[in-house]
Amino acid sequence: MEQPTVDLNQVALLGIDVGFSKSRPTTGIAWSNNGEFGSARTHSDWERRSRYIPPATKFSVVAIDGPLVPSGADDSLARLCEYLFIRGAFQTRCKPGLSNHGYGKDLRRAASQTAEQILHLVMPNDAVRKTIWPGTSVIEAFPNAFLGVLLPEARFTMPAAAKRKKFDWLYDHAVDSGVLSDIFGLLDWCNGALLNAMLAETDHEKRAAWICLLTAACAATGKSEIVGDEIGGWFWLPPSELWASWARGALEKNLSALA
Template sequence: MSFDSLLGIDVGFSQSRPTTGIAWSLAGTVDSVKTHSDWERRRQKIPPATTFSVIAIDGPLTPPNAPDDLARLCERLFIRGAFHTRCKPGLSHHGYGRLLRKATTETAAQVAHLAAAAPVGPSVIPGTAIIEAFPNAFLGVLIADERFALSKAAKRKKFDWLYDHALESGVFAELLTFIGWNDGRVLERVTVERDHERRAAWICLLTAACAAAGKAEVVGDEAGGWIWLPPAALWAGWARRALAENRAAQMCSRPLARAARQTQPPLL
């Protein structure tokens, strides 16, 4: 396998500030930058390449025909139980989430011509190796249960709190070894990074690497899209249990919802 043509993008969509983080592995180099949301400035920062074998984007990627108010299964599975206070997503079918969904769609369209034509797994964009990253959950599922009892991060600082605890617990080195990306430069750059957006971009790049290695855990469905996460073998016990519980609860709720609809009186 090759990790030599990967791209990670943390969307960010401020019109005035550089809130887009971009990280890449290409032609023997690994690097990251921070830039703006428009393609004119983004393209100046992305290194020229024929194609990237995987592009991972931090933001909700939905099928082209998905309605704006679609409640995504992949988000519902991480919104309840232990995930709720540790690494839940924002729901993308209302409020701020819709704006992020739109910005993510625009970002994917901007870079679609740079993506390999061979998908690495489930994809909402036909014929492209573009996948959805979720940095909070990517980090959260790797962190042991007892660390969450040490202290709690404010909502706005949650990602950096997770990132710092991942550094302290050594999960990055373990992950890179597990997927076979034995490049000390990657671990060094991830370890020393302090910028919020570039940190998120590095996690997107690691998401792309897990996909390239064929070892990512993919959660979701065809209707709403999929979130790509670290290999299940590396997940903390609490995270594996929480996902199994949420999947079971989701399966139970579906027949109940259908039964409720069938027993409703007809509209007059």
């Protein structure tokens, strides 16, 4: 069935970059609603996070940058979506950390806590069918891969960033190459002020939150590429027609290897 046209200026979307430092503001939040938008960097507790989310708003889609697994899943659960992106060309370009080891377990718990904080703000959305909480529209964003799969292979022949700065390197190249503008065009999202805010952003946490917001927008229009399974959850990524050829080939190869 063809997906109904969605005017993204008429729906409420929320993106959250999970941060779990108890003392530093490592959470990024970005939202859009009725043509308006905003972003902030804040802390992990709901009292302070909620200050930067428009009050009395029900969101059509919420995208969280953090591993979301089904309720009751064991901490040691290995996730298909993660293993598909740690192999081959993805390994040096946009691989995730494994959320069933070390620091990844902490991030998994923080992502789950974040989802629980915002569930009361989310309304059902028929466009979001693959979610670990049936009847909700909370999805998992993976900003590194979201940007990485869009970049042409030639970009990765340029000097690479240190591991801790990988996301900002990807973001800078996404801005420079025009792929963020391409997404707005494909989604028919006519909001030049929002696009310009994303292109001008330099704050790490806010950047991640903006990509979570773009992830939510793709999901709201039914144009996401969704990778994973019901056991371990899914990554929600940009529309496949925008992926670079190397990324499409790498995913197909990894799927075949794990079949």
